[in-house]
Amino acid sequence: MTSVPVTRDRVDRDPLSAALRPPIDETDEEKASRLAEEDAAKRVSHAIDEAIRIEKQQRKKHKLVRLLLLGQSESGKSTTLRQFQRLYTPNAFREERILWRAVIQLNIVRSIHTILDTLTDIRRRDVYPSSPYTSDPDSDSESENHVQLPPHLEDLRRRLYPLRHVESLLISKLVPPNEHEATTLGYGGSNSVNGNVGHSWNAHQPARPFQNNEVFVRPGAAWKRRSSGRPQSAGTTGQETIDESQAVLHHCRSDIVALWNDPVVRQILRRRKVRLEEGPGFAGCDARRLNRSSYLNDLDRVTSIQYFPSDDDVLRARLKTVGVSEYSFHMEAGDERGTEWRIIDVGGSRSQRREFSWLPSTWVPFFDDVNAIIFLAPICGFDQVLAEDRSVNRLEDSVLLWKEVCSNKLLAKVDIVLFLNKCDILEAKLKSGVRLQKYVRSFGERPNDPEVAQKYFRSKFSAIHREHSPIPRKFYGFCTSVTDTTTTGGIIAAVKDMVLREHLRASKLL
Numbered sequence: 001m002t003s004v005p006v007t008r009d010r011v012d013r014d015p016l017s018a019a020l021r022p023p024i025d026e027t028d029e030e031k032a033s034r035l036a037e038e039d040a041a042k043r044v045s046h047a048i049d050e051a052i053r054i055e056k057q058q059r060k061k062h063k064l065v066r067l068l069l070l071g072q073s074e075s076g077k078s079t080t081l082r083q084f085q086r087l088y089t090p091n092a093f094r095e096e097r098i099l100w101r102a103v104i105q106l107n108i109v110r111s112i113h114t115i116l117d118t119l120t121d122i123r124r125r126d127v128y129p130s131s132p133y134t135s136d137p138d139s140d141s142e143s144e145n146h147v148q149l150p151p152h153l154e155d156l157r158r159r160l161y162p163l164r165h166v167e168s169l170l171i172s173k174l175v176p177p178n179e180h181e182a183t184t185l186g187y188g189g190s191n192s193v194n195g196n197v198g199h200s201w202n203a204h205q206p207a208r209p210f211q212n213n214e215v216f217v218r219p220g221a222a223w224k225r226r227s228s229g230r231p232q233s234a235g236t237t238g239q240e241t242i243d244e245s246q247a248v249l250h251h252c253r254s255d256i257v258a259l260w261n262d263p264v265v266r267q268i269l270r271r272r273k274v275r276l277e278e279g280p281g282f283a284g285c286d287a288r289r290l291n292r293s294s295y296l297n298d299l300d301r302v303t304s305i306q307y308f309p310s311d312d313d314v315l316r317a318r319l320k321t322v323g324v325s326e327y328s329f330h331m332e333a334g335d336e337r338g339t340e341w342r343i344i345d346v347g348g349s350r351s352q353r354r355e356f357s358w359l360p361s362t363w364v365p366f367f368d369d370v371n372a373i374i375f376l377a378p379i380c381g382f383d384q385v386l387a388e389d390r391s392v393n394r395l396e397d398s399v400l401l402w403k404e405v406c407s408n409k410l411l412a413k414v415d416i417v418l419f420l421n422k423c424d425i426l427e428a429k430l431k432s433g434v435r436l437q438k439y440v441r442s443f444g445e446r447p448n449d450p451e452v453a454q455k456y457f458r459s460k461f462s463a464i465h466r467e468h469s470p471i472p473r474k475f476y477g478f479c480t481s482v483t484d485t486t487t488t489g490g491i492i493a494a495v496k497d498m499v500l501r502e503h504l505r506a507s508k509l510l
């Protein structure tokens, strides 16, 4: 290859050089001004180059973490999501607390209706109208057919009738008019509070008239806009959004308290195995000491005209999820500030699992790039049945799902974190005398102790993970009560660190 000398002639023929060459007759002043302009242009150009470099660096650094929440309905998926939001986007979480008031009101109203419907059901079965309503309140052998409601409960039932209106009001506030399923009110005979009161496990029990009429929300923020009652911010003090539902609840509060604390009502609920304390609003409640914090045991506060939900109230609220939704947020503070988290929350009921093809291969492409799965198994459900299918034991359903998730070949490389959840209810249940061994035979003669039970369940779930994972992977298992802010904070931080570490390792950045 020969080199061609660059002559003045060649340069002159280069149109670019010709255009950029300073004019031959340039004065000193013109030259100084041209050089100044060129300097300014260079500085701008450098600034642009630097901005591009920084943006590239940031894009390279930008962390996107995708987490999938799985587990049966009422296992605590949406509550776990709310814990992430509370911990890592506290400002946004605080802003939204007022929007949960309508959900909490509905949870309370439905709890009351569960009690009233149970009483109505007993009245219907009353074949001896002249008999005393209860001869021996503590006798479990007494037939319910001999029970007649005492006059004071009849009065309470009548006085609490306005709550039916509040229920319709709240449903129309939270649910769009075309959602027929959610707006069908199941009066008379339903013993569900949003379908999630503890239904006891008895395969031979005849099905009671039961309507699964739980209110649900579809993905998106539409229900929050409806709940706020106005398109803009709902305010932060609660004072500016006094509404009709809260006014009626406030008006009825002494009757609600009287109903909830009535010994005959408690006895009827116990006999009917209607366990409101396992439903919404009772998180962290010790079944033996029902006076600990819960909506129904804190009625003065939650029915006050200026009621503003606390963090705990929001975590205890129950609103069923329908569909699949991805919540995205950026960490607001700390070392991970700016990291984007996308958490996928799915509806866990059986119909949802069928409708959205939870696990078959059609489902996987949607979730295949998740960094980790948090699987929630509510281990307190050993003596309960699914709200949507009363022939299926809750624990058994959880174990089968766990096996299905662990053995899925397409998810073989995804880390799975197990939350053995609702340990607070497990503890209360065992301490109240329910014997685990009666429902889980393999528990054998071990002590009926919550810690022993947790350890036992952990080892069983771990063995399934080991045996059914297509390729060996580490087992991460936690015993949780995700409504408990104190203990869950540490667990979620550990999970977050683990997920980020694995994410970095996978990106070969470690």
Ligand SMILES: Nc1nc2c(ncn2[C@@H]2O[C@H](COP(=O)(O)OP(=O)(O)OP(=O)(O)O)[C@@H](O)[C@H]2O)c(=O)[nH]1
Residues within 6 Å of the ligand: 071, 072, 073, 074, 075, 076, 077, 078, 079, 080, 196, 279, 280, 281, 282, 283, 284, 285, 315, 316, 317, 318, 319, 320, 321, 322, 346, 347, 348, 349, 421, 422, 423, 424, 425, 480, 481, 482, 483, 484
């Ligand atoms: N006591 C107690 N209650 C819990 C716990 N975890 C969740 N809950 C409550 O259980 C109810 C159901 O929890 P969700 O988070 O809505 O359940 P989910 O898995 O999202 O249910 P779906 O949306 O139907 O799939 C809510 O009222 C929660 O407050 C827990 O560890 N202890």
Ligand SMILES: [Mg+2]
Residues within 6 Å of the ligand: 077, 078, 079, 319, 320, 321, 345, 346, 347, 348
């Ligand atoms: Mg949910």
